[in-house]
Amino acid sequence: MSPAVRTVPGRDDRDRDDLVLDVAGLSVHAGDLPLVQDVALSVRRGERVGLIGESGSGKSLTALSVLGLLPTGLRASGRVRVATAQGPHDVVGSSERAMSAVRGRDVAMVFQEPMTALNPTMRVGRQVAEAMRLHGVDARAAGARAVELLADVRLPDPAAAARAYPHQLSGGQRQRVVLAMALANDPGLLVADEPTTALDVTVQAGVLDLIVAGVAARDAGLLFISHDLAVVATVCDRVAVMTDGRIVETGDVAQVLTAPDHPYTRRLVAAADLSVVDDRGRLTGGAGTRRPSAPPARASSGGSAAAPPEHDRPGDGSADWLGAPIIEVSGLSRTYAGRRTSWRARPEPVHALRDVSFTVARGERLGIVGESGCGKSTLLRLLAGLDTPTSGTVRIEGAQVSGRSERELVPLVRRRLQLVFQDPMGSLDPRMRVADIVAEPLVAQGLPGGRERVRELLTAVGLDPDAARRYSHQFSGGQRQRISIARALAPSPSILVADEAVSALDVSVRAQVLDLLADLVDDLGLTLVFVSHDLAVVRHLCERVLVMEAGRIVEEGPTAALFEAPDHPYTRRLVGSIPTIAGALRGDRPADLAAGAGSDADSDVTTDPSPARP
Amino acid sequence: MLARLATLLGSLAVSSVVVFAFMQVLPGDPARVALGLNASEEAVAAMRSHFGLDRPLLVRYLDWVGGLVSGNPGESYISRAQIGPQLADRFAVTAWLVLAGMVIALLIALPLGVLMAVRHRDAVGLVTSAVSQIGVAIPSFLAGILLIAVFAVGLRWLPAGGWTPPAVDPAAFLARLALPALSLGLVQGAVLARYVRTAILDVMSEDYVRTARSKGLTPLRALWRHGLRNAAIPVVTVLALQLATLLIGAVVVERVFVVPGLGSFLLDAVAQRDLVVVADIVMVLVVCVLVVNTLADLAYGLLDPRTRGVR
Structure with missing residues (x-):
């Protein structure tokens, strides 16, 4: 990659140590409520600084303050000084006009959500060119340079990409466009706010590589905001840790992550590292998250127990109990009618699932990993009887699922298999009380159990039984996910299927929910099917794993063995592209991950941006 | 297509x-x-x-x-006159009325809607929003009567009713078009302004407008260059639906202003049980609404590349 850096007169002559960002005493208030307090940060030319924090820590507001882009109603005070060609510019108190001249020229930003960051009604090339035209480049030169920039971020056929609309590009490609746009004027400082959080790991590796290379080629400073310690460790030299609106620790990446000083940092680092568990295999050591000692599962026989009353369960959840597998999938395929691209051509069918076969033993914890569009969601829908396969069969406890009417499915599937979904915000009805949410599967299936059962379930997932009277928006993301789990457990299922159930949670909360899931599976003798893009989580939780790519299972085996010695090239790419703290401390850089991803950063090119779903 | x-x-x-x-x-x-x-x-x-x-x-x-x-619908059961020429004349009158009403509605709704959205937090936005609410609540015939009372009876600036074709006397045409078109346009403009306000507010909180600002666009220019076209997509839907409302509104307003358009033609035909004429007029109105809705659908394709198919 050799971006044609336009030389800014005098830039090279300057002191290499000059600050491109100098923040001191920055506070952000909403009315009288402080959201960010007394933040101090500095970024030098050529330096990559990470800002780590969980949701609500104030890290994104800090990033927006640097560009003077705080949402209306929020007020910044303190000093935010960015370097410009005309010397340092104070952002706080700057006029809108002066700030507009600085934005995009001296300071640029890459946002989290590539799917919505681009104007859907404007061609990509024009949007990149616009960034330059706003700062004095004429239309023809800007258009030509836009294509060069798109080539720099390694979009295949950059001239065609420039003419494309955003919806014609995949998420990874769109984020490359946003990056090209941000780097268009060779800014002295790039602010990247969770730039790869929404992307698959192999795509992430490529984008991180481009960010680091683009910044390095321009000798610019990088302020990199992320909740992901491993990503920050891989990208950055220095790191600041933020919580509750304050920076609690700053230092070299190696020092902060190996010898954290502040208790919060220590907790965060511990929670992020899923390989460190106590002798009971727990992440959080039990404090505050362990359920009340008496599991409700076996508290009594009959309808009130969380375990299915009709048959006894093995205490140890051994895999070969009853001999027969609890889930049998054989030759499963699902083909969707593709979208019509013209009125003459036949629509291309989309093969979401191709001849998938596997079994799950009773009490087993099975992980399914794969990137977006690999068919995991389709597989789950078929398992749950929410969709009908094109061919092949699904059997749950020996009973055939596919082709049944909704009425037949209730006793066959709904009572035995329950789902926990990814989005703890969207999957709970905001107008229902928690008690009604949790009791709904019981009501819907005509099962006994009332207020008592709800209290029992809420206790089982570590919530106060009084939560039953409240609404879901009154809970945090982690608590909502607990409510989702309580709801799933209500009909005493034997199988729990979790679809990216911890992906939307902060690391510290994630650890608690993972422990909760593990406890419940053990105590209730559940079978767990855990779908995730996050290999570390699967590795921690599951005994066996299936790796899916393009609708097929490409590899399966015991988790530890499979991740240690992946056999299939795709698994190797997947494992190789995951950033880890340990790897970063050994000196892995984004370029290494991108190489591990086997991508000359084009791995996301084949990803269908919007697979047709019925 | x-x-x-x-x-x-x-x-x-x-x-x-x-x-x-x-x-x-x-x-x-x-x-x-x-x-x-x-x-x-x-x-x-x-x-x-x-x-x-x-x-x-x-x-x-x-x-x-x-x-x-074929444009030759035959003769009326009652008057035994040829329907075709009369239908064409009446249609032209109503078309002028509806078109002028639509233009007035747009002239009111676009600036007012943008103003309400951009200033939605302060007094200006609040006052304009309240005024537009009143506009939404007033039926167009009442607006017509009020306009007559003020501009025709009170101020004597404009004629209270009647019609002059544009070819005969353009000045008189405009004078007689003004009040009925205003009474249609004011009300529809108030309704449309509410939709424009919502669309602009939605667009202003979109990520791509923030991206545009991070490139160095001022808030108003970001809205102008990246917001308006996106905001136009839902507004076009409403606009097409409003045309049907305008046609119905025209029927009543033509009565109020004694304008010889399709509306008064229709009411006369109904009163006389002239069934062929009623059917013909209704059919013409149906064609108008369907064609406009089709045009609106085609407009989406121009405005929103995502609806154009893959490439």
């Missing part, structure tokens, strides 16, 4: 059957109505065969549709 055209033709065919069926179901033999109560059976029979009412239903349907398509 072709599919859209096929849908349009299909809807037209279905609605023509419905309108024709209505004409058959309504009580009253047109021939008897035309000749009066004391007509002899022979005269009624002769009249029926003159109008072709004694032919099979299908033939009469095809005849009617054929007449409309």
Whole structure:
């Protein structure tokens, strides 16, 4: 990659140590409520600084303050000084006009959500060119340079990409466009706010590589905001840790992550590292998250127990109990009618699932990993009887699922298999009380159990039984996910299927929910099917794993063995592209991950941006 | 595009059957109505065969549709005059009225809606929003009466009613168009402004507008260059639906201002049980609404590349 850096007169002559960002005493208030307090940060030319924090820590507001882009109603005070060609510019108190001249020229930003960051009604090339035209480049030169920039971020056929609309590009490609746009004027400082959080790991590796290379080629400073310690460790030299609106620790990446000083940092680092568990295999050591000692599962026989009353369960959840597998999938395929691209051509069918076969033993914890569009969601829908396969069969406890009417499915599937979904915000009805949410599967299936059962379930997932009277928006993301789990457990299922159930949670909360899931599976003798893009989580939780790519299972085996010695090239790419703290401390850089991803950063090119779903 | 055209033709065919069926179901033999109560059976029979009412239903349907398509819908049952020329004249009047009403509505709604959205937090936004609420609540005929009271009776600036075709006297045409068009446009403009406000507010919180600002666009320029086209997409939907409202509004407003448009034509025809004329007018209105909706659908394609298919 050799971006044609336009030389800014005098830039090279300057002191290499000059600050491109100098923040001191920055506070952000909403009315009288402080959201960010007394933040101090500095970024030098050529330096990559990470800002780590969980949701609500104030890290994104800090990033927006640097560009003077705080949402209306929020007020910044303190000093935010960015370097410009005309010397340092104070952002706080700057006029809108002066700030507009600085934005995009001296300071640029890459946002989290590539799917919505681009104007859907404007061609990509024009949007990149616009960034330059706003700062004095004429239309023809800007258009030509836009294509060069798109080539720099390694979009295949950059001239065609420039003419494309955003919806014609995949998420990874769109984020490359946003990056090209941000780097268009060779800014002295790039602010990247969770730039790869929404992307698959192999795509992430490529984008991180481009960010680091683009910044390095321009000798610019990088302020990199992320909740992901491993990503920050891989990208950055220095790191600041933020919580509750304050920076609690700053230092070299190696020092902060190996010898954290502040208790919060220590907790965060511990929670992020899923390989460190106590002798009971727990992440959080039990404090505050362990359920009340008496599991409700076996508290009594009959309808009130969380375990299915009709048959006894093995205490140890051994895999070969009853001999027969609890889930049998054989030759499963699902083909969707593709979208019509013209009125003459036949629509291309989309093969979401191709001849998938596997079994799950009773009490087993099975992980399914794969990137977006690999068919995991389709597989789950078929398992749950929410969709009908094109061919092949699904059997749950020996009973055939596919082709049944909704009425037949209730006793066959709904009572035995329950789902926990990814989005703890969207999957709970905001107008229902928690008690009604949790009791709904019981009501819907005509099962006994009332207020008592709800209290029992809420206790089982570590919530106060009084939560039953409240609404879901009154809970945090982690608590909502607990409510989702309580709801799933209500009909005493034997199988729990979790679809990216911890992906939307902060690391510290994630650890608690993972422990909760593990406890419940053990105590209730559940079978767990855990779908995730996050290999570390699967590795921690599951005994066996299936790796899916393009609708097929490409590899399966015991988790530890499979991740240690992946056999299939795709698994190797997947494992190789995951950033880890340990790897970063050994000196892995984004370029290494991108190489591990086997991508000359084009791995996301084949990803269908919007697979047709019925 | 072709599919859209096929849908349009299909809807037209279905609605023509419905309108024709209505004409058959309504009580009253047109021939008897035309000749009066004391007509002899022979005269009624002769009249029926003159109008072709004694032919099979299908033939009469095809005849009617054929007449409309060829622009020669035949003669009225009552006045025995040719319907075609009269329909064309009346349609031109209503078209001017609706068009002018739409232009006024847009001229009001676009700036007002943007203003309400951009200033939605301060007094300006609050006041304009309240004013537009009042506009939404007033029916167009009431607005018409108020306008007459102020501008025709009180200030004597404009005529209270009547019509002059533009070819005859352009100045008089505009003077007589002004009040009825205003009474249609003010109300529709107030309604439309609410939608424009919502669309702009939605767009202002979109990520791509923030991206545009991070490139160095001021808030207003970001809205202008990246927001308006996106905000136009939902507004076009409403606009197409509003045309139907405007046509119905025109029927009433034409009465208030004594304008010889389709509306007054329709009301007269209904009063006289002139069923062919009623059916023809209704069909013309149906065609207008369907064609405008099709145009709106095609406009999405121009505004939103995502609806254009893959590439």
